[in-house]
Amino acid sequence: MPDLLHRYGPDLLTGFGMTLFTWALGTLLGFALGFAIELLRRFGPKRLAWPIRAYVEFIRGTPFLVQLFVLYYGGPLIGLRLDALPAGVLGLTIYGSAYFTEILRAGFDAVPKGQIEAARAMGFTDGVIVRRIMVPVMMVSALPALVNFAIILTKETVILSMITVPEIMFQTQTMMSETFAFVEPILILALFFWGFVEVISRLGRRLERRFTHYLLERS
Amino acid sequence: MTTLSSSPAAASMRKVNKYYGTFHALRDVDLDIPPGKVTCLIGPSGSGKSTLLRCLNFLEDYDSGEVRIDDQLIGYETPGGRRMSARRLREMRRDIGMVFQQFNLWPHMTALQNVAEGLERVRGFSRPEAEVRAREALAKVGLADKEANHPSRLSGGQQQRVAIARAIAMQPRIMLFDEPTSALDPELVGEVLGVMKQLASEGMTMVVVTHEMGFAAHVADRVVFMERGEIVAVGSPREVFHDAADPRLQSFLQGYRERNSLEF
Ligand SMILES: Nc1ncnc2c1ncn2[C@@H]1O[C@H](COP(=O)(O)OP(=O)(O)OP(=O)(O)O)[C@@H](O)[C@H]1O
Ligand SMILES: [Mg+2]
Numbered sequence: 001m002p003d004l005l006h007r008y009g010p011d012l013l014t015g016f017g018m019t020l021f022t023w024a025l026g027t028l029l030g031f032a033l034g035f036a037i038e039l040l041r042r043f044g045p046k047r048l049a050w051p052i053r054a055y056v057e058f059i060r061g062t063p064f065l066v067q068l069f070v071l072y073y074g075g076p077l078i079g080l081r082l083d084a085l086p087a088g089v090l091g092l093t094i095y096g097s098a099y100f101t102e103i104l105r106a107g108f109d110a111v112p113k114g115q116i117e118a119a120r121a122m123g124f125t126d127g128v129i130v131r132r133i134m135v136p137v138m139m140v141s142a143l144p145a146l147v148n149f150a151i152i153l154t155k156e157t158v159i160l161s162m163i164t165v166p167e168i169m170f171q172t173q174t175m176m177s178e179t180f181a182f183v184e185p186i187l188i189l190a191l192f193f194w195g196f197v198e199v200i201s202r203l204g205r206r207l208e209r210r211f212t213h214y215l216l217e218r219s
Numbered sequence: 220m221t222t223l224s225s226s227p228a229a230a231s232m233r234k235v236n237k238y239y240g241t242f243h244a245l246r247d248v249d250l251d252i253p254p255g256k257v258t259c260l261i262g263p264s265g266s267g268k269s270t271l272l273r274c275l276n277f278l279e280d281y282d283s284g285e286v287r288i289d290d291q292l293i294g295y296e297t298p299g300g301r302r303m304s305a306r307r308l309r310e311m312r313r314d315i316g317m318v319f320q321q322f323n324l325w326p327h328m329t330a331l332q333n334v335a336e337g338l339e340r341v342r343g344f345s346r347p348e349a350e351v352r353a354r355e356a357l358a359k360v361g362l363a364d365k366e367a368n369h370p371s372r373l374s375g376g377q378q379q380r381v382a383i384a385r386a387i388a389m390q391p392r393i394m395l396f397d398e399p400t401s402a403l404d405p406e407l408v409g410e411v412l413g414v415m416k417q418l419a420s421e422g423m424t425m426v427v428v429t430h431e432m433g434f435a436a437h438v439a440d441r442v443v444f445m446e447r448g449e450i451v452a453v454g455s456p457r458e459v460f461h462d463a464a465d466p467r468l469q470s471f472l473q474g475y476r477e478r479n480s481l482e483f
Contacts, residue, residue, distance in 0.1 A: 114323035118382075121276055122337045122389060123313040126305075132336065136327045214327055214369040 004184055008175045015171030016192060022167060023157050025089050027150050030096020037097060038104040043126055052101075059098035065159050067091055072163045088160035088167075092153065099149050107142030108134055139211040147204030151197050168192060227290060229254040229393050229424040230275055235284035237270055237448075244270045245281065246448040252393070255422045259435040259456075262445035263471060268428040271445065272395050275426065276315045277308060288315060289392060313341055316386030316394040320401050322378040324370040330357060330381045331366035334388050342389060356388035357381070360414050376407030380414055387418065394418070396427040412438075432475055436460055444468050 005012075041052050059067065068091040075082055082090065111134050119129045161170035172185035228251040237245035244267050252258050252275075260268045273279035274286050277294040285298045293311050296303050324333050334353035338344045344352065357366055360380040370378050379399055386394060399415070400408040412434050419425060419438055429435055435442050435456060442459040444452040444467075452459055452468050463469050 112321075112323070114319055114321050115325055117278060118317070118319060118323035118325075118385075119337075121278055121312055121315070121317040122386075123309040123311075123341045124337070125309065125340075128340045132340065133325055137325070140327075211327075215371060 004175070004179060004181060008171070011171045011174070012168070012188065014166060015168035018165065018167040019154075019157050019169075019192075020196075022085070022088055022092060022160055022165065023154050026092025026096055026157070027153050029089070029093040030153070031100050031146070033093055033097035034100025034104060037101045038108065039130065041101070041105070042108065056098045056101055059095060060102075064091070064095050064156050065162060067095060068159060068163055084160075084163050084165045087163060088157075088165040091160070092156065095156065096149070096153055100146070103142055103145045103149060104138070106145075107138035110141045111137045136211065140215070143204070143208050143211055147200065147207070150204070151200055154193065154196055154200065226254055228252055228287075229289060230426070231285075231287045231290075232271075232274070233285040233287075235271075235274060235281050235286060237267075237274060237279065237281045244448050245274070248284070248448075248450055250443065250450060250453070252424065252426055253441065254424050256440035257419045257425045257427060257438055258441045258443060259439035260426065260428045260443050260445060261430070261432070261435060261459075261471075262451075266445040267448040268445055269397050270448075272397050272426060272428050275393075275395055276312055276317060278317075309341075313389065314392045316389060316391035318379070318382050318386055318394065318396045318399050320398040322370070322375070322382045322402070324378055324382055324385070326370050329367050329369055330362060330373065330384075333370070333381055334385045337385065337389050352388055353384075356384040359387070359417075360384045361410075374407060375403045376410045379403065379411045383411075383414055383418070387423075393424040393426065396425065396429070398428050398430065400429070400431060432460070432472075432479075444471065446471070 037052055037055075040048055068088070071080075071091050071094075072082065072084070072087045075087070115133060115137065116129060119133055124132075157167055158169035160167050161173060164170065168189060172189050175185045176182060230252040232248050232250040235245050235248040236243070248271060250271075260271065262268055270279055274281045275288070275293075277286070280294060283299060286293050288311060291311065292298065292303075294303060294308070295301065324330075325336070328336065331350060331353050334356050335346070335349040338349035338352050339346055342349075354363065354366065357363055360383055362377060362380055362384065365373060365377060365381075368377075370381070373381065379402075383399075396415070400411050403411065408431070412431065415425070415427070415434070416438055427434070427439070437456075439456050442452075442454060442456050443450055444459060444465075446467050452463065452465050454462075459468070460472065463472060
């Protein structure tokens, strides 16, 4: 084991870093895209409703691996030539956006209509209503689901190994095929994800407290 | 029955019709809201009181007719014409305060923040200036000491008073109330009606949908009785409550008296 670690340590570290990087970027961009899609669905022209629905259903209805292959191997057919890493991040972004959109839709739907009406009746712009009222109120109900999906996404990153993104799965697989060691790489992989997810849940809970502090403060 | 004043109306409706799908919710409604007076809207459940009120600030769109605030058509560019721009509608709504049955305070903001928000975002005051004005409004409804409380830490009556403060801080030219006391425990109704009376005595133009006949009888300058989307009777409280001629109004009042077994 010490031998293995010595030999593969640097590669494993790069793998950890790459996993963290693709996850963070994919989650962030996926959330941003999902948010934009949800705003478009809510405030945009009605004729966009159907295409948006089709997009969401298509993404949710197909495996991430298939989407990634379509993007990476099919992309060049329509002139979209991407390296493995950008393709992977873009894939995660698209995949995540469909789910984030749906979580946000349910969250926004749960904002009491009267609270929005009160703002509208006072002459608030839609932008201010979204930023100052809908988002903070929506977060109370949607945050657990958002964090949960961000956690699910950590594990989807391993699929990027299939298009040769050198993330942690890719590195441990290389390690396995070169050394025929099995237990150690798998153990390292499992421990890494466990710790990773633990950190995200903690951050998520802290975020939840920030958005719900007013519900907890009781005299 | 009577015309209360000859000065131009603070708001008016002309031949207003409103449909929900095929349901005819407002039928040829004609109404003038006198400035500086309290107009109470009464009538059975489902008669269209809220719909009428919400047409006044275009929270509900109407299908035909004209709704005017200070002689300005609201909702459409011309009678029966195109919708007015979102910006123009916002400008008009700035001057129309509204208080809802369910208070509709923003739960993540303190009482002070609830009142200051519109002053800052809509009226364009700096945050400190908005807070000064918000404090004045809270003091006016007797809640100076509750400014740091979130709505979840206020009683229903206090929440409704914050909602009133939020509206009056904007210095509206007219205030709309949709059953402001209907969601309150009986012992909390008085404090809210008290604030409304004070507002009335200061000459605020008010339109109040209410089931509080006592309030209508004692505070209203004008009472409007609606049924099935129509205005059936308009007059002073005395005319509407005592000299009621219309059988639908009589039976409504009869029912009310029986339920409450009290005189007004
Ligand atoms: N969004 C809507 N869609 C369809 N029908 C509606 C809608 N809002 C109101 N209505 C109908 O229009 C009629 C008038 O409703 P409105 O809320 O104005 O009555 P109201 O006089 O305020 O009654 P209440 O005293 O119960 O508040 C009712 O029959 C109601 O069912
Ligand atoms: Mg109503």
